[in-house]
Amino acid sequence: MKKVLQFLYKNQANIYKISLVVLTVFLIVYFFPKGYKFKYDIDKNTPWPYENLYAQFDYSILKSNEELKEERDDIVKNHSPYYEFDQNIYRNAKKSFSSDIKNILPDSLEQYNPKRVKQFVKKTFDDLYQFGLRIDEDRFPEDKVVILKKGPKVEEVLLSAIYKQDDLKNYINAAVENSPYKDLKENIMELFFKNTEVNVFYNAELTEKSLNQKLDNISQTRGTVKKGSKIISKGEIVDSDKYQKLVSLKAEYESQDWDDSSLNTVIVGYVLLVSLAFLMLLLFIKKYREDIYEDNNKITFIFFNILFIVGLSLVVLHFNPDYVYVVPICILPLTLKAFFDPRLGLFTHVITVLILGFIVPNSFEYMFLQIIAGIVTILTVSELYKRANLFISVFQITLVYLVSYLAFNLIQEGSIYEIEGQKFILFLLSGVGLLFVQPLIYSYEKVFGLISDLSLLELSDTNSKILKQLAETAPGTFHHSLNVANLAEASANEIGANALLVRVGALYHDIGKMKQPTYFSENQKTSVSAHDELEPLESARIIINHRAYGIEMAKKQKLPDRIIDFIRTHHGTSLVYYFYKNQQEIDGESADENNFRYPGPKPFNKETAILMMCDSVEAASKSLKEPNTKIINSFVEKIIDKQVEDRQFLNADITFREIEQIKKILKGKLKNIYHLRVEYPE
Structure with missing residues (x-):
């Protein structure tokens, strides 16, 4: 027992480092997304570098984002809005109208047949309220087909068939001019203006509910690939159609259920790869930064920063994988350069990017962009205590992100018009996040007892x-x-x-x-x-x-x-x-x-x-x-x-x-x- 205690005492520094690596690997692998890892990288508009690929099972072809967007836009464009016909307002207006009809004929115009005049006026009223009366608005074009809801009944009509309140005068004028009762125009006009009321209203809630239901019912797939059929041949260009088949295969492959044996096997693989990455980092520090290797506080600081960046990326990936570029990962080399030196900062950054490359979508593109950005961070950021230098460096880093992403998409899409503008916003937000490096460095100084140029x-x-x-x-x-x-x-x-x-x-x-x-x-x-x-x-x-x-x-x-x-x-x-x-x-x-x-x-x-x-x-x-x-x-x-x-x-x-x-x-x-x-x- 005494020898064991002596051994532990003499090797406590190394035992601490081993424990730190084990804990870091455990936390990273534990929170890694679990699933089959597709073994092929898919790059659009490039030759397929692997062997001929055949479908090992039946699967559906997912629609591309462009196809889904086009379908959604088409539904939104052609969706019929809902208007509601208020029966109570109509009945009250009709009742009031009927009681005032008897006053329509002045005593001086006894030559008109009262019965026929009343029939004409009632018919004009009924024609007006066939589809109701609405307020004047420019929400939709007049030739838009809308759904008019009258109680439990609905019918499709042109919006122009529902008279606008401002058109009431023109409607009465036209009706009277085409009748034998022109001399009664003012009386009829007074009657209508006194007793008519708007009774058709736009139903935003019902329209939105109906639209969302249609959007939710959009099929995410188009067609299927049968088991045994060839998906792509070696050397064949990955065009849009084949790209979508490959992406669909990857999604189907990675969504398959795991049994315990397979899950444990994958976890072992993750543990080995992540452990190997950290071993390379420790060997680099021991060989080239021995003073840092001997200081467990500094080693802890380095591993904490890696864990922080990986953890932040995992949170974003869990929320939405498309937002992975919003994580300001270049904070890592910035921070390590402030406390140590550029080579250690870059090496640690590369190791972290390699670890994240296991789980992010489009891993090659992600790793290329992040490594290039890390190199630019190391080359451009100097004298961090000068605020102007930080702003200039953040601008350069963001610019490199934008140019690199643009280049990748020009290769993959073959057109500048197919590029997703959302990614550019993410890169800009990531640049803004880099500006928080100074308060972060200050916090690290207090927690870890380190010192920076600031x-x-x-x-x-x-x-x-x-x-x-x-x-x-x-x-x-x-x-x-x-x-x-x-x-x-x-x-x-x-x-x-x-x-x-x-x-x-x-x-x-x-x-x-x-x-x-x-x-x-x-x-x-x-x-x-x-x-x-x-x-x-x-x-x-x-x-x-x-x-x-x-x-x-x-x-x-x-x-x-x-x-x-x-x-x-x-x-x-x-x-x-x-x-x-x-x-x-x-x-x-x-x-x-x-x-x-x-x-x-x-x-x-x-x-x-x-x-x-x-x-x-x-x-x-x-x-x-x-x-x-x-x-x-x-x-x-x-x-x-x-x-x-x-x-x-x-x-x-x-x-x-x-x-x-x-x-x-x-x-x-x-x-x-x-x-x-x-x-x-x-």
């Missing part, structure tokens, strides 16, 4: 509380830190390191000197040194302890670990040479060198190595008297070569060529500081 920019402000305190307490050290920051930033730019990170690290690397500022030469205002009354060992201890004090202060101020790393490593395991030599004068060869060495660790990346070089060169340059080009060149070479010989950069990912480039920058900067000029001949 935070580095804030920390580089010399008006921050701790830097203002440094300027007041140890002004010489503050000035030294500014000079080192300038030298380090220029050096980092020269070799392609993170210039902003090394600049911020340089600003904070000596904050520990605030504890005992007068024991450091740059803060001494007189020629009398505080070390004159101390033993060399005590003086060395004070000098060395500024590193530990700095780490303590940085943690109290909650500075990120990446900045504290500069405080830890800026002296590596170098020797406090001056006080060591003083101790040798007292103890001779018995002086213990280990008492005069910084505890380390040594610089472990380019940025910390750059700071160590720049810090040593800038501090020692104060001792130069009457410097010239030759002295400065020799001075820089001597200091940095001594650090190389002392193996201070053994753990840093920095080459001899890059060290030579840094030397060149430091020589040039020192010459500018000392205002050296070319010596002219006398």
Whole structure:
């Protein structure tokens, strides 16, 4: 049992990584859609690259989206709207009309036969209300066939057969002009206007219900493919008809019911493929980003981001697979580039796209578009803390999406008019989603304790509380830190390191000197040194302890670990040479060198190595008297070569060529500081 516990303790980091991979694979596969996976990719208007394909079972041919849309449009266009004839209004109008007919004949016109006049007026009324009276509206054209509902009975009539209220005057005029009762026109007109009322109304609810019923009854299929019949031959062009047969076969194949044995087999396949993808990611990180591999917090962060993107895509796929492009998947490389580096961001993005390629429709098209977009993200997004850069990059990423999708559809459809405009809207929405990367990065910094360029920019402000305190307490050290920051930033730019990170690290690397500022030469205002009354060992201890004090202060101020790393490593395991030599004068060869060495660790990346070089060169340059080009060149070479010989950069990912480039920058900067000029001949 004891050996088991020892084994677990020694390998806890690796056990954690294995557990993390297992958990991530389980969550992804568990929520993967389960179903048969069609083994062929279907690309329209391209040659069929596989063997001759025969139908293994009878299946129906699905109608294309264009066919369904055309059928729906035709139904909507030809659908007859419903109008309702209100019988109560008609009866009341007729009753009122009948009671007023007796007043139609004035006393001066007794030559007319009252009975015939009443018959004429009633017939005119009945003709008017044969299909009813409606209000004037432009909802439908007058030649539209509508369904008129009179109680339980319905009949189809032309809309123009239902008189409009505004046409009442013309209708009466026409009826009277064609009768022998022209002299009674005003009386008849008064009678009709007094007693007629609109009684036919458009029934929107019934019309909508009827239309939806027709749309719901649209058949999704047209014809069938019989078992054993050839669907397509190898090399044959996938035209529209064959494309629809293949798509229908795929839909039928993937909708088949599973038995437990088949389901378990597919799950095993998914587990193996997803696990293999994550294994490749871990191997890449271990081989090329060992510092990240050793940090379980960073590994957790990377896997969490993959899980977040895959989970978001699965939610959208469950809702509607057509909306899969609305997911701003390029947030993943954007985020990882902000915290780590472009290569890791792109590699992780590709792995994530490959995993999603198992389940998305049109997987080849999806993977091509997303990988291209990921490459553009890595190439274009720089200095994320500048808001304008983010907007420009999002525009470029969205443009690449649009152009790539357009190219695919030109190949598949053979016409620009067949392209779905909805997809372009999805790409635009995805671009808008990318703008949320900045608040997302801020959240990640708080949750995972990481640091991005956005935070580095804030920390580089010399008006921050701790830097203002440094300027007041140890002004010489503050000035030294500014000079080192300038030298380090220029050096980092020269070799392609993170210039902003090394600049911020340089600003904070000596904050520990605030504890005992007068024991450091740059803060001494007189020629009398505080070390004159101390033993060399005590003086060395004070000098060395500024590193530990700095780490303590940085943690109290909650500075990120990446900045504290500069405080830890800026002296590596170098020797406090001056006080060591003083101790040798007292103890001779018995002086213990280990008492005069910084505890380390040594610089472990380019940025910390750059700071160590720049810090040593800038501090020692104060001792130069009457410097010239030759002295400065020799001075820089001597200091940095001594650090190389002392193996201070053994753990840093920095080459001899890059060290030579840094030397060149430091020589040039020192010459500018000392205002050296070319010596002219006398």
